[in-house]
Amino acid sequence: MTQRGYSNKQGPRSRGPAAPVAEALGTGRPTGRTGSAEPSHYARQDASNDRFKLTYYDPPAGLERHVLALFHFEWDEDEIVDRHPGALGQLFLTPRGRGEITFGAHAQPVEGGVAMFSGFEVAAPFRIEGPWHSFGASLSPLGWASLARVPANTSLNRLLPAHDILGDEVDGFADDLNHRYRSGKTSGEQACRELGEWIAPRIKPIAAAHEAVIERTLGWLGSSLNPDVESLFATLNYSRRQAERLVTRYFGFTPAALARKMRAIRSANLLSQPDLTDEGEAEIAAAFYDQPHMIREIRRYCGYTPARLGGAGEPLFQTMLRMKNLDRLKHYRNIGAKDSG
Template sequence: MSTASGYVTPSQIEVAQFVPPPELAPFVTQFYHFRCNQRRVRDAQPAALGHIVFYLQGKGTLRFDDGQTYWNDPVSLFGPGMAHAEFDIEGPFEDFGLAMSPLGFVALTGKPAHSFADRMVGADELFGDGITQMAFRFRVARKAGSISVREMVEQTTAFLLPFIRKVPADHIELIQTVSQWISSEFDPDVEAVFAKIDRSRSTATRLIRHYFGASPKQLMRKYRALRAATVLVDPDATPEMRARVESLFYDQPHMIREIRHFTGRTPGALDSDDTRILRVWLSKDNFRQLEAYPG
């Protein structure tokens, strides 16, 4: 395909992921560095955790499922995704970012996750001008070749640590319970999570929305669809695994609707030429980073 088409070949994508330093590990699931030399990039971003993203080169827009469109700031904060988003980027493009655990989003921002679900804001709204100044330093230094990704991880960690707020121990226990429930199976039973939490149903739902950005039923739908998509893009998936994925949904139209809602593409389109970046984020090697951090 021509570079004007928006399609991306695997050779034009570089993705590297980094384990966070131990002191940040309960709050951040991973750091990552992404680079693409394409002049124009269009693809989908699957529903995932909350992120902080530094834009080092290039510019573009992100359009959420409700039609809201955002231009990228020097550094942006995304809330937890409850639907896919479409991005349109003018490259070459490079970014550096981190994914926040449910505990991390609230501890670092001091805000309820559900109030930022499917939203993108300038990170300075929550972290002040210091994070914008750091973003500009990163951008200039990357252009000059004078800063490594490791150094950006170290500087970002040092910047974020003072923002960590204390979270009540019983809330941490609830986060762990919900995370284990989400990870327990392809199609976790919604009633099972309420049975594990020693609170009223309304209080449990309120706290789950506070940390995870959505109700248990919405979380179940999200992770069921993402896991199904991960199997469908896995070249090593067996026919039995694919059949199991199909059995998770009422029927094929239901599966198509759910996977499209959370990934931006129908099952049949997941292996098309314009979903190469989406497939990177849905790959089984990366999928564990979409999971809620277990505390």
């Protein structure tokens, strides 16, 4: 190996085994579930480190396909510099902290209140004046479509005031919840619970045929680090042009662009693992034309060269690269297969 995760070769070998859909999306909770001792509390998973606290909670029953996880985040340093991969949409509240996030040459304020995003084309750097506290919901493509009701591709690379999408009532809900959190009357876990309960009745169904497009695209993404676009079109009951339009609407990218982005994020995810297996190395090697190609793609979508993926800088981004939501997204896919049948 000339570099960890890539062999000496000139072209791609055979693809590695099918990866879970969670890794295809490159986000979610860490593997495994840790249930609360109190039945009234959501199951939780701790992804904290020595810099910040990050806790994930299961969504309310019935929302598993729409909300991949609820999260509570606390980083109590005065100045915070990191980046966000923006692999999936979010609805999030910020009771503490403000700063800015940069998309290309455009810097956008990060302020208190409640905001949404559908995803980022590349990892976005941000700077926050702390302490920074946030809680929110990580949305699946179906969740974004069913809650936001706007095409994902029209909302890329920007933070949107949530009221622009969900109406003014979300501001009243967020103002009250943020105030109670700041005053210590409401915990992060309770805030996540209330957010999940607020979202649940606002989820609206989308056309069954369009839901099938989402399910099949997720399955296609999870089939390989480098899935063949033609194999996706073969599973969709639409013309190529219509299929591309629908995938772009619900995922934010054309199938080819989506596969390219997720290949880089998933490869970075694997390379960041301290216990990367030979099988994982072989799968990464098979996904790119050669080593320089891998380096360029990971740098483009993650902002890092592969040699830096295990470094100490930008700890939140490092944590998010390691995130998996294997149990949640496996459940999501199983439900989808059942519904499709």
